[in-house]
Amino acid sequence: MFVEGIDIPEGREPADPTEWPYSVPAVGRLLSEPLEFRAPVTFLVGENGSGKSTLVEGIAEAYGLDARGGRAGRKYANNRPKGDLGQRLRLDLSQRAARQRQRGRRSQTGFFLRAETTFGLAEAVSGLHGYWEEDLAEHSHGEGFLIILQSMFDKPGLYLMDEPEAALSFMSCLRLVGLVHDLAESGSQIICATHSPLLAAIPGADVIEVGDHGARRVRWEKLDMVDHWRRYLSDPGTYLRHIIDS
Numbered sequence: 001m002f003v004e005g006i007d008i009p010e011g012r013e014p015a016d017p018t019e020w021p022y023s024v025p026a027v028g029r030l031l032s033e034p035l036e037f038r039a040p041v042t043f044l045v046g047e048n049g050s051g052k053s054t055l056v057e058g059i060a061e062a063y064g065l066d067a068r069g070g071r072a073g074r075k076y077a078n079n080r081p082k083g084d085l086g087q088r089l090r091l092d093l094s095q096r097a098a099r100q101r102q103r104g105r106r107s108q109t110g111f112f113l114r115a116e117t118t119f120g121l122a123e124a125v126s127g128l129h130g131y132w133e134e135d136l137a138e139h140s141h142g143e144g145f146l147i148i149l150q151s152m153f154d155k156p157g158l159y160l161m162d163e164p165e166a167a168l169s170f171m172s173c174l175r176l177v178g179l180v181h182d183l184a185e186s187g188s189q190i191i192c193a194t195h196s197p198l199l200a201a202i203p204g205a206d207v208i209e210v211g212d213h214g215a216r217r218v219r220w221e222k223l224d225m226v227d228h229w230r231r232y233l234s235d236p237g238t239y240l241r242h243i244i245d246s
């Protein structure tokens with residue numbers, strides 16, 4: 001483990017907790033209660049707008065990863081000031097992560113993959129030492145994505161991902177399951193926002209559902225998204241008749 005929990009401690013409260021991002025329940029709750037990470041793989045699930053990206057970015061910034069995506073110990077763009085949440089979040093670091101941090105930023109290991117900005121990241125770091133060799137322009141979007149992940153998952157560290165499934169086919173998503181599983185086995189920690197029941201089914205993963213209630217642990221079988229997919233796949237009509245006039 002690298003980060004065992006997050007909260008916003010006394011003394012670092014925002015002036016106005018009713019303002020964004022503290023107005024998002026999953027973020028606001030951190031003022032009174034920490035969010036614990038208990039397993040090497042944690043998935044954050046929940047509706048659009050529930051605060052998954054906000055949390056993942058906040059953790060990335062507080063850890064020292066570029067909020068637009070990129071490697072630990074390296075920036076691919078000019079120094080951008082941390083967002084407000086990134087400055088206020090307190091990370092409960094494991095001994096290993098604390099030692100890395102003491103040795104300085106360059107010894108920190110990890111990667112933040114933001115689906116939305118991967119293309120920009122790929123352009124910005126193409127050819128830079130410590131990234132990947134392949135020419136991504138010669139691959140499909142999904143293939144390129146797996147190349148990025150495969151080459152970035154190289155050392156035990158903190159790996160943050162935001163909807164990595166976006167570009168992936170079913171089979172590619174299964175490959176990602178294999179990559180994430182191996183990464184966790186090798187001592188890494190993964191915190192990943194996702195809408196994918198396929199990804200969230202990784203054995204041993206902790207699944208935290210965020211929403212109006214704040215954040216709670218839910219077993220995979222009990223997740224709303226799993227239930228919706230099950231019912232949709234067994235009979236699309238039960239959903240579609242509410243959406244499309246026949």
Ligand SMILES: Nc1ncnc2c1ncn2[C@@H]1O[C@H](COP(=O)(O)OP(=O)(O)O)[C@@H](O)[C@H]1O
Pocket residue numbers: 020024046047048049050051052053054055
């Ligand atoms: N820069 C911003 N300024 C104000 N509100 C924002 C900003 N970014 C996101 N939000 C709002 O914060 C909420 C959570 O967003 P986000 O974390 O992106 O949700 P998710 O990733 O779960 O879909 C949403 O209501 C969104 O509209």
Ligand SMILES: [Mg+2]
Pocket residue numbers: 052053054162193
């Ligand atoms: Mg998001």
